[in-house]
Amino acid sequence: MTPPELLRHLYNVAVARSHPAVVLPAHLPAPPQGRTVVIGAGKASGAMARALDAAWPADRPLSGIVVTRYGHVPPWASGCVPPLASAHDAASPGEGAPARITVLEAAHPVPDEAGLHATHAIVAALQGLTADDLVIALMSGGGSALLTLPLPGWALFDEQDLHRQLLRCGASITEVNTVRRHLSAIKGGRLAGLCGPAPMLTLAISDVPGDHLEDIASGPTVPDPTTCADTLAVIDRYGLALPAALIQQLRRGELETLKPGDPVFARHSARLIATPQDMLEAAAQAAREAGLQAHILSDRMEGEARDVGKLHAALGLQVARHQQPFKPPCVLLSGGETTVTLDAIAQQTGSGGRCSALMLSAALALQGEPGVWMLAADTDGIDGHSEAAGAFITPDTLARAQALGLDARAMLHAHDSGHFFEALGDRLMPGPTFTNVNDFRAVLIR
Template sequence: MYIDPEQFLTSLFEHAVDAALPAGKLAQYLPANKTGKAIVIGAGKAAASMAQELEKVWQGELTGLVVTRYGHTATCQRIEVIEAAHPVPDSAGREVATRIFNLVTGLTADDVVICLLSGGGSALLSLPAAGISLDDKQTINKALLKSGAAIDEINCVRKHLSAIKGGRLAKATAPAKLITLAISDVPGDLDTVIASGPTVADPTTRHDACAILERYDIAVPNNVLSWLHSEESETVKAGDSCLTNSEFHIIATPQSALEAVAREAVNIGIPCHILSDCIEGESREVAKVHAALAKQIADKSQPFSPPCVIISGGETTVTVKGNGRGGRNSEFLLSLFQELQGHSQIYALAADTDGIDGIEDNAGAFILPKHFKLSQKLALKAQDYLDNNDSYNFFNPLHSLLVTGPTLTNVNDFRAILVLPESNYSS
């Protein structure tokens, strides 16, 4: 049996993305009668493709708008699509958030609102709370992204500095019928974390937000502290009457993408093992654990025998200390590269399913055993690039960056490590 490792791993990533696209996944969660009028709102990297799919299945009148990341748009006929910045919000995101908030304010119980949410919605749907400027939110957001804080921690702070997140969008929409359809990009598929939960009750408190800012030593101005110390900054809680006519459905998850990949690998003839759909932690440390497991498989056939592929999802973090280029997936892979030292039986790919790793133009990268000797020939020292958080510039001269462009969906990280027998029948 012959297998091209690079082609095989790339194919698995493509299957993960395909499984997370909204096509064919919305209709079952919508009312049986789709001939009425509905107002559509939404935010996220998949918002445009979700809106496009909604237009295909909804026969009645549709009006409204959604916001997606620059470059992640799709053509819609009835729903307006606006682009804004991610992961740090900009004025375009603030303006569309204001428009969305105003669009659903003052509705009646006879109105129907369909909200489309996906990864990236937190930054794209940015409406600062009273007394807080966009500049305040941008500064705090940048600091949190560099701190190594987990996504649920970042979103806790975002919710308590927002006029639209943490259930506040649902409060504005009530008493209208509210149907939220979401693609999960967060560990555990928590509706309260996806896009910072604008349409659901929030279990976190303003005190939690303050503790997170303190934990990661994030400096905040006095006006922000004053807001967080006021009861007005508290989010919508369970049991609030504004949620009575609201429902929430997740249409795609990291686990569903991994399961689709596992089926594809088995069809090709390679046993596949899902480690987890919700791995978190520092990217380089997570990579060390993956490397140890891959070497155990290759060298001792434990806990699995080669050939096999191990896959995982979730959202790792990077504590930025250098000034290089790269996202969490390429940093994971660079640390894995450092640990494997060109092991002849191990091949790997790590990429973000939205097609963009951090703020770069690549989805991630892949490594083959030959890249180790090539790096030596080019005098590329992996540890030096790790120290500078510069994974992009390490993999670029190796021609091993994975560039796909925006995929119009997002179920977060995808990692696949292929372990072949020592005979290396693949190449």
């Protein structure tokens, strides 16, 4: 395999290891005496619903509604089986089998009317439950935008404005979700409170650094340890513009979420079924099978995308030039979620996402270093406002860009990394992968 082919292979292995068809069936409980109702939200929720439907006994009651991003509904006949999953690992439905769980689509990363409609439908599905029933919640990254129910006195427009502010301010995902949980009528454990006497099992695919359940889809079905005071601190730190009345409600603690120990969670449990560490370990094993030493740097690297790109480049240079702290040939792997702080101009003219921005910054730092290749891509198949998952860089990236008349530094400054890698033909474009375990990064040194 060429270096880019090897990097693509490692990405494919990481994604396949995290696919719901592979990881979900082993976590399913025995059917209850009564009904089983499935709810969920996130980029992976469609595939999670398909995998659950396929694995659930055909003679046991099953119904429900989940919401996923537009274009992320897998085909019923084949969507449960990822390309690199072996047949004995993956649940696959029978040909032509009817779906028992409805999969709706809505907008991400900013909520829309379809998301509001889907949320109301999910709430309606929880009506009339008994202690003999069971609710299974399927949560994954992206659910914060897809599951949307504005606070009393707020409208969808207000929630859309909040999401836009959070996207461009540069806050970490933990800070962003602290705000989302408190300024929502459905997040921060509130959805769990609608299940009445029925027990609930949350199955979650983590796309957040640290794998905190309250941060996955902003924790609609789990306790929230953060407070209104924490929310106010984030609002002040990033200068978010919110109505004065809402700020006063936060100061009075009127928008507090459900906390650990709340009786609502007495019959609830939650499990992580796929994490960034899982996908990194799978990629590391694949690299070793290809004859390379593999080293996992971290599953939770955060920060501004440009800075994280420079860090990966610096590590690649140290290994390439000094054989420290590892000897080549080897691959360095990391996961996590970076941020990109946008200005008003970039919001209108820029192209790409955090992975392509990280790659362009790394290319500039490497300056064509021989023997170093890199890949950064989002495991959901979509990098920001882009049709690509991410991008590759090679030792000749800057030279080829210069031959095309591209100014790499200017395009990075203009948040236009997407157009940069599109012109080079170095984007990774798998399409929706139907899972989401955050960003995957690999530095190959030969």
